[in-house]
Amino acid sequence: MTSLTGKTALVTGASRGIGRAIALALAKAGARVLVHFGSAEDAADSVVEAIRAAGGSAEKVAADLRAADGPHELAKRVRALAGDRLDVLVANAGISKAATIEETTVEDFDDLFAVNVRAPYFLVQQLLPMFGDGSSVVLLSSLAARSAVNNLSAYAATKGAIDTLVRHFASALGERGIRVNAIAPGVVETDMSNFAKTDAGRDFTLGMQALKRVAQPDDIAGAAVFLASDLARWVTGDTLRVDGGSKL
Ligand SMILES: NC(=O)c1ccc[n+]([C@@H]2O[C@H](COP(=O)([O-])OP(=O)(O)OC[C@H]3O[C@@H](n4cnc5c(N)ncnc54)[C@H](OP(=O)(O)O)[C@@H]3O)[C@@H](O)[C@H]2O)c1
Structure with missing residues (x-):
């Protein structure tokens, strides 16, 4: 039932x-x-x-999601590649910026909201005609949305917005059989959270x-497959914590 074939x-x-x-x-x-x-691109x-080497099927598609029309351009390119139907959207692209309240600039604040909130909002809007019964939308929230960690107030606010959007999107799109959920990772060792590579981090x-190890990207991926699949057919409007039990 986790098969996503077709x-x-x-x-x-x-x-x-x-x-x-x-x-x-x-x-x-x-x-x-x-x-x-x-x-x-590389x-x-x-x-x-x-x-492809593993026998799967994939294509790349570009778009700057900080630009106001980025989601619209991306949706057009997706339609050109995939036709009328999109089964799964994982709106994962994001940026972060650690800064105290005093250090946070208007430009950084606007960039964070542009990429982390405006882009997924309008990407969902622009892809609506391609979603149908059984489509699954997964957004990326964060531990920071519910806990004050690491001078991330502006970034955290973008993820709080995601938790809110999930409920509104799920409510509005349920009658079409479209599910909408979010995943909230804790610290994951990526370029974004490279402080986790230091001893102090x-x-x-x-x-x-x-759980006493630092999460790797693959630790998050299983939750996305679950939410995309039929196993999660009765799950919508939720934010799933995938954080090794952070800040319990
Ligand atoms: N890492 C963590 O600890 C952590 C924790 C909680 C939540 N999250 C969330 O998980 C998601 C992925 O984070 P990550 O750690 O994997 O980040 P990452 O390693 O920094 O990767 C970010 C991805 O977003 C894309 N992106 C950034 N700005 C973009 C823009 N303007 N236009 C188009 N694409 C853009 C990047 O594409 P290019 O490189 O091609 O530009 C890249 O593929 C984010 O939403 C993040 O907030 C991460």
Whole structure:
């Protein structure tokens, strides 16, 4: 029931980190995967090659999701590649910026909301005609949305917005059989959270987790496959913590 054979999935920010791991996992479950990237085209190429080498199906698709029309452009390209039907959207692309309240600039605040909130909002809007009964939308929230960690107030607010959108989207789209959920990782060792590679970052991370290791991108991917699959057919409007028991 986790088989995604015959389904098409779009993963934004699939060139690196958590998105890359989710793209590989969805492909392993049988989905044809559209590997979105912003600037890391070579990295996206290597994800597509890895999926094809394993016998799967994948194509890359570009769009700058900080631009106001980025989601609209991406949706057009996805429609050109996939036709009328999209079964799975994982809106994973995101940016973060650690800064105190005093240090946070208007530009950083606007960039965070543009990429982390505006882009997924309008991507869902623009892809609505391609979703149908059984389609699954997965957004990326964060531990930061519910806990004050690491001087991330502006970033955290973007993820709080995601938790709110999940409920509104799920409520509005349920009558079409479209499910909408979010995944909230804790600290995951990626370019975004490379402080977790330092001794101090590792100690901080393990100190707030029940499970005592630093998460890798692949630790998050299984939850995305679950939410995309029929196993999660009765799950909608929820944010699933996938954080090794952080800040319990
Ligand atoms: N890592 C963590 O500890 C953690 C914890 C909780 C939640 N999250 C969330 O998980 C998601 C993935 O995080 P990650 O750690 O995997 O990040 P990452 O390694 O920094 O990768 C970010 C991805 O987003 C894409 N992206 C960023 N800005 C973009 C833009 N303007 N236009 C298009 N694509 C853009 C990047 O594409 P290009 O490189 O191709 O530009 C890249 O593929 C984010 O939503 C993040 O907030 C992460």
